[in-house]
Amino acid sequence: MLETSQLQTLVAVARAESFSRAAEDLNVTQSAISQSVKNLENKIGVKAFKRTGKKVVLTQEGERLYELAQNFLGEMDEALTEIKDNKDEMKGRIRIGTLTGVGKSWLAQELLNFALKEDGLSIHISLGFQEDLIRSFEENKIDFLVLPEGAVPKSGEKLLLSEEAVTLVFPKGNPFNITKNTSLEELTRMPTVLFEQGDKLYQNWCLAKYGKKPKKVNTRFSVNSHGNMLQAVKNGLGVAVVPNHVLKRWHYKDDIETLGKAFEVSHDRFYIVYHKDATDLVRIRKTIEMLTKEQNPFL
Template sequence: MIETSQLQTLVAVARAKSFSKAAEDLNVTQSAISQSIKNLENKIEVKLFKRSGKKVVLTPEGEKLFSLASSFLGNLGDTLEEIQNDKESMSGKVRIGTLTGVGKSWLAHEMLEYAKKWDDLTVQITLGFQEDLVRAFESYQLDFLILPEESLPSVGEKTLLSEEMSTVVYPKDCDFDIDPENITLEDISTLPTILFEQEDHLLQKWCKDIFGKFPKKFNVRYIINSHGNMLQAVQQGMGLAVVPKHVLNRSFFKDKLNTLGEKFEVSNGKFYIVYHKGSEELLRIQSTLAMLTNSENPLN
């Protein structure tokens, strides 16, 4: 494999037309220059320079390699300079992955406002399933992950974001027989209910936390894997539902629904921000991490 230092030596000799002058330019000995060129010629098995009076000039093969080396070293220098500038400036790309619900209710809006502040910064948000997000993070396709504690990858630095709470919502402006002060597990089993998918884990967890168990059967009226559409169905009188509190608080239907109150809110677990070790040295990563962790009650 040709080494970058050998290409640098080739370019220096070709431009100086002298081994001794190239040695001065690179601040090395002339013997080091001669040995580097010799090793390069042996590696590719062609002569790269020939004598022309007191000067050394490129052979036709040397001209080809010189052209490639000049372009490569120029691009390498530009890239390294760009990386150094990125370290100290709000430029480049920030890539964040999280679950769809958290992304739609909070992160997408938050990052849109953030991106508008920085003309040279590109913000990329990926919403999806936790397994896909973890794989993307572990292969360095994401700079940040925002996931529940139980879903975090084994690599990366983590910092607490917030605790997600869930709450029961039910229709406000229609006849719905519910007593918030005296609701029972039997009420939950008989009242019209809206589910997030057939196995609604938030509803099941809520029942377990409040009543110690959940009903064997629900009076299911509507099933959809979108908390926003669940809230719309509740508002139209289809039934009650359990949704993340942050989704409700940022919903158009917030003031059109009733809840059972704080007494009946339960924790869905803590969410963490995960980022790659050492990446916080980059200004764009520092700034984004600070913005996310300083957000006021993002999951409440």
């Protein structure tokens, strides 16, 4: 494998047509130039230069290598300049990973709006399972993650983003006559829409509001999608407990009712996880600042 310094020497000698002048251009000794050319020629197995009078000129093989070296070094200079400029400007690529639910209901929309304002950015969002996301992050294929506390990896720097709140929702018009004084026993007799059997959000909401979890729930409909749960509630199938950030961004949220702020319950903390030196890049630092601009985006 040829070294970049050898290609630089080849180009310098070809342009100067002299080992001594190439040494001056590169600010090295003539012997260093001679040794670099010798090592290059040993690697490629042919002569790159020949002497014509007082000049040193390229052989046919050297000319071909010279063209390739010029292109390579030119592209490398452009890339290094771009990387240096992008470090201090809102330019370049940002790669973000999060869970599918949070990505669809909040993060993707936030980053869509951000991309519209920052036309120098190329934003890539990965939605998936925490194990796959963490692996990609540790392999430096993702710049930062947005994950709930229980999914945060040991690697990386961590920044608290917010706490997720959940709330009880019911169809518009309150056909089940839910009030602030509704008891747990009354609630569990009502038809209920769950994320899954043993729905943790529903169970934890009841624990926070009533001091205990229900032993039995009148499950009318179960689907592992908060959007579809809200659709079921809208259609009158029952009551449900869903994350606030999902409800806020749901197209038909005006067709759903809640018991207000006092009946919202904190459920989970979300963190931004990033590589230690990532915030040296302006685009990463500004993106994190944008995501944390609201004190509680999930409430």
